[in-house]
Amino acid sequence: MPTIRYAALLVAAVLLSACGDEPKTQATRSEAGSAAPTDTALAQVYANSCKLCHANPAAGAPMTGDKKAWEPRVLQGADTLLDHAINGYNGMPPMGMCMQCSEEEFLALISFMSGQSIQQ
Amino acid sequence: MTMDLTRRQLLQRASIIGAFTALGSSPALAELLRAPRLIPWRNWSGGQSCLPAARLAPKNLDELTQVIRQAPGKIRPVGSAHSFSALVPTDGTLLSMSYFTGLLDHDPNTLQAEFAAGTPMSRMGTPLKDIGQALQNMADIDYQTLAGAISTSTHGTGKTFQSYSAHVSGLQLVTASGEVLDCDSTHHPEVFSAARVSLGALGVASKIRLQNRPAYRLRERQWIAKTEELLEDIDKNTQENQHWEMLVVTHSDYALSIALNETTDPATPPIPADEEGGNEFVTLIEKIDKYGSDFPDLRRTMLNNLRHLASFDDRVGDSFDIYANVRTVRFNEMEYSVPAEYGPACLREIIKLIQDKDLRTWFPIEYRYVKADDIPLSMFEGRDSCSISVHQHYQMDHHNFFAAVEPIFWKYNGRPHWGKLHTLNAKNLQPLYPRWREFIEVRQALDPSGKFLNAHLMSILGVS
Numbered sequence: 001m002p003t004i005r006y007a008a009l010l011v012a013a014v015l016l017s018a019c020g021d022e023p024k025t026q027a028t029r030s031e032a033g034s035a036a037p038t039d040t041a042l043a044q045v046y047a048n049s050c051k052l053c054h055a056n057p058a059a060g061a062p063m064t065g066d067k068k069a070w071e072p073r074v075l076q077g078a079d080t081l082l083d084h085a086i087n088g089y090n091g092m093p094p095m096g097m098c099m100q101c102s103e104e105e106f107l108a109l110i111s112f113m114s115g116q117s118i119q120q
Numbered sequence: 121m122t123m124d125l126t127r128r129q130l131l132q133r134a135s136i137i138g139a140f141t142a143l144g145s146s147p148a149l150a151e152l153l154r155a156p157r158l159i160p161w162r163n164w165s166g167g168q169s170c171l172p173a174a175r176l177a178p179k180n181l182d183e184l185t186q187v188i189r190q191a192p193g194k195i196r197p198v199g200s201a202h203s204f205s206a207l208v209p210t211d212g213t214l215l216s217m218s219y220f221t222g223l224l225d226h227d228p229n230t231l232q233a234e235f236a237a238g239t240p241m242s243r244m245g246t247p248l249k250d251i252g253q254a255l256q257n258m259a260d261i262d263y264q265t266l267a268g269a270i271s272t273s274t275h276g277t278g279k280t281f282q283s284y285s286a287h288v289s290g291l292q293l294v295t296a297s298g299e300v301l302d303c304d305s306t307h308h309p310e311v312f313s314a315a316r317v318s319l320g321a322l323g324v325a326s327k328i329r330l331q332n333r334p335a336y337r338l339r340e341r342q343w344i345a346k347t348e349e350l351l352e353d354i355d356k357n358t359q360e361n362q363h364w365e366m367l368v369v370t371h372s373d374y375a376l377s378i379a380l381n382e383t384t385d386p387a388t389p390p391i392p393a394d395e396e397g398g399n400e401f402v403t404l405i406e407k408i409d410k411y412g413s414d415f416p417d418l419r420r421t422m423l424n425n426l427r428h429l430a431s432f433d434d435r436v437g438d439s440f441d442i443y444a445n446v447r448t449v450r451f452n453e454m455e456y457s458v459p460a461e462y463g464p465a466c467l468r469e470i471i472k473l474i475q476d477k478d479l480r481t482w483f484p485i486e487y488r489y490v491k492a493d494d495i496p497l498s499m500f501e502g503r504d505s506c507s508i509s510v511h512q513h514y515q516m517d518h519h520n521f522f523a524a525v526e527p528i529f530w531k532y533n534g535r536p537h538w539g540k541l542h543t544l545n546a547k548n549l550q551p552l553y554p555r556w557r558e559f560i561e562v563r564q565a566l567d568p569s570g571k572f573l574n575a576h577l578m579s580i581l582g583v584s
Contacts, residue, residue, distance in 0.1 A: 048218045052242055052263070058446040086159055087166070091448040094162035097240075097263075099198045099216035100177035103157070 035064050037112045042105065049097035050109050060091055062113070070114035078120045081110050161214055163201040164263065165452045165514045167541075170209035172196075177216040181300065181326055187215060188324065188571075189298040196574055197320045199268025200240060202261075203539035204453050206576035207272070207319060215324060217267060223247040224327055231332045232289055237267035237325040245440025253332040257281040257363065258443035267325045272539035273317045273498045275507065276443060277488035278363040279460070283500060285316040286493040290329035293322060296567040304329075314562040317497045319538055321577050322566050338363075338442040339383040342432040347375040347471065351464045358489055363443075367484035368467070369405060370474050371416070372423035376430075376484070380442060388436045401430065402449055402484075406513065409482035416478060451483055452518045454526065454541045455509035456534030457499040460489060463506025466532040470508065470525055481521050483511035496555035499535040509540070546582025 033055045036043045053059035062069035073081060085106045088094035095101065101109070103120070111118045162169045173193065178184040188195060194212030201208065208214070217238030226233040231253055235244060241262040248254055257276040264274055266284075270291075275283035290304035293315055301323075303312035315322050347368050350357065357364045361379035368375040405423065412419035435442060458466050467487055474481065486509040490500050499505065510525050512518035522541060529536070535552050536542030550556045560581065567573070573583055 044219065044221075048221055048238070048240060048243075052240060053446075056446065058448075060446075060448040088162060088450070091450060093164045093201070093450065094166055095201065097200055098218065099161060099201065099214060100175045100218065103159070 035112075037108070039108075042108055042112070045098055045101065045105060046109055046112065049101075050113060052097060053092075054113055064113045065115055067115050070116070074114050074116050074118065078107060078118050081118060082106055082120070085110065161198070161201070161208070163203060163208065165204055165450050167204060167452050167514065167518075168206050168209055170211060170214075172210055172214035173212055175214045175216065177218050179219045181294070184215075184220075184294055184324060184326060185298040185300065187213070188294055188296065191571075194574060195324075195571055197267070197324045197572075199238065199265030199271075200263050202263050202268065203272060204541045205539055206574070207539065208574075209576070210574050217265065217324070217326075220326055223251070225329075226251050226253065228252065231334065232329055233332055234290075234327055234329040235266050237265070237291075237328050239266045240264070241266060241269055242444065245438065248332065249335045249438060249440070252335055254335040254439050255284075255330065256287055256333050257284075258440060259284075260365075260443060260445050261447055262440070262444035263447075266328050267320075268539075270316060270328065271318050271320050271325070272537065273495070273500065274539065275488070275490045275500070276363060277365040277490065277507075279358045279489045279504065280491055281363065282491045282493045283498060284330075285495055285498055286491075286500075287331045288316045288328055289331045291315055291325050292327045293325055295323040296569065296571040300326075310558070311562055311566065313494075314496055314559045316495045317538070319497070319577060319580075321563055321572050321581065323572065336382050336439050337384065337387065337436055338380045338439050339385060340435040340442050341379045341381075343377050344374055344427040344430055345377055346373055348373070350375055350377055351467065354464055365486065365488040367486055368471065369423055369426070369484050370471070370481050371409070371419055372426075373420070374424055374427055375487075382439075383436055385436050387438070388434065391433070391435065401426075404429075405482050405484070406449070413480065450514040451511040452514060452522075452541060453509055453511045454518075454522045455486075455507055455537035456526075456529035456532075456542070457490065457505040457507045457537070458529065458532040458534045460504040460506045462532040463487065463489070463508065466506070466528060466534070467508055469528045469531075470510065473524060473528065477524065479521050479524055480516070481510070481512055483513060485510055496559040497538070497553060499537060501553065501555060505535075507537070508534075509537075545579045549580060550582070 037046050053061040054064045057063065062073060082103060084092055085096050086094065107118050158171055160169050160171050176187055178187050191213040194210050195215055196208050196210040197215045197217060198208045199217065220236035220238035221243065222236050222239060224234045224236055233248060233251065233253055241264050244255065257278055259274055259276045270285045270288055273283045273285045293301045293303060293311065295301060301308050301311060303315060305312060350366050361381055363380035366375040366377045404426065408419060408422050412422060470485065488507045490505045490507055492502055492504045493500050495501055510522065512521055526543060536544055563581065570583060
């Protein structure tokens, strides 16, 4: 393949890969991995649902305790956060792996992960 | 996203609207407005949904048996909702086993370990390592719960490796009557045999014992090669590697070949999080398709040349860390298992169809091998198999693509993955499973009223 054609492909690929990228945020597996809600029941729900992605940087989800990553989400308001938790959004699966969670539990879990009190 | 409403749900809503009308401006209206909204259940891809009357998560065996005894209508157990088929939807009781988690017991002599049935597969590796054990094989994602994985005969890859279900050495099942059955090859053997792949139609599994092996590390090696060359080297690839699979990049001539082999080498440093699982590569392919699908030749050229951008370092780590990948892009999936010897021909036909008809898809096709087992409803019962999976991004319509591909699987005597999309019913399925009657008879004996059946299960099991 001529060099120029390969270069064009490379440029196109890089441009394409940049489309829609969200700003990278600081995420540490250890900090997010050790955090848990103080409420025992909520902690158990968190461990078996949200934590599977929100304490794993590879999942691409905002990490638990990463206020900077959560800030733009929190600004969208409780209704949007709830809607995304219940119905899914991009890589976020519906219900966030918690099949029995109520609205109150979803909001409590989001509050814990974002470090901010989220109320309707 | 739209949601189909059943007649009963429409009536429920009509009665709610009627109640609002009658209430006018009464204080009771304000109270009603504060009532929690009905929360729909959706699966991982969002393709399946329902509005269950109740979503319950019992915290212990007593609560579980009470729920099963007292629930007024149908009950469907749910794990992590990662099944693409309609195994879960119900307007009755959705039963989550999320409080049934963790390692319960183990035997260092037999290398068996017992887990609560709702344990996510992603939370089994570390506790098993701590007791010197590991699962014999794993799938490339670990979102599933243990009960969900064995209920659908979920599997990894490797010509000498069976599905998760084949490694179950015992399980506890709560039946429709609320009876608790501890089953293994000597206690309730006919129930045990069927319950290793049950579709959640025999009852609710509360704990599961697995035959494991000593903990081990794996080396992952990945390379890109022409799909046709990989197919010509199938015997070499599958015999020289304990676990081998390939991901065929549709609308290209290339595939990603992945080989995992046991090693005693030290673990390699973790790779950057955003490179894990090849998700960036998948995103790149998506964008090439998005902007290039109107220019098929250019798209093929670009996809073929992606290999020049890819480089892969070997990874070494604990088995459970190497098997599983994070999937940040959601999708719907159809998978069939065909007799192993038909795998290459079946795949070639699918690739040709996609190319000839320029079918709209960009997700790679997954191509794996699974060893035969002896479980009545296992996709691998009685035959070594090749599993071929086609995917579609969750926001793209999958119906036309899957409908075009599915007859090819039928031609090669394929059995659909129970947790993935297919269009077969009992009439089509029964001839594919020589031991079909064994399962049907156990189900009828354990749940004659069909408490654990939904419409999908009634269709695929032939229950009226």
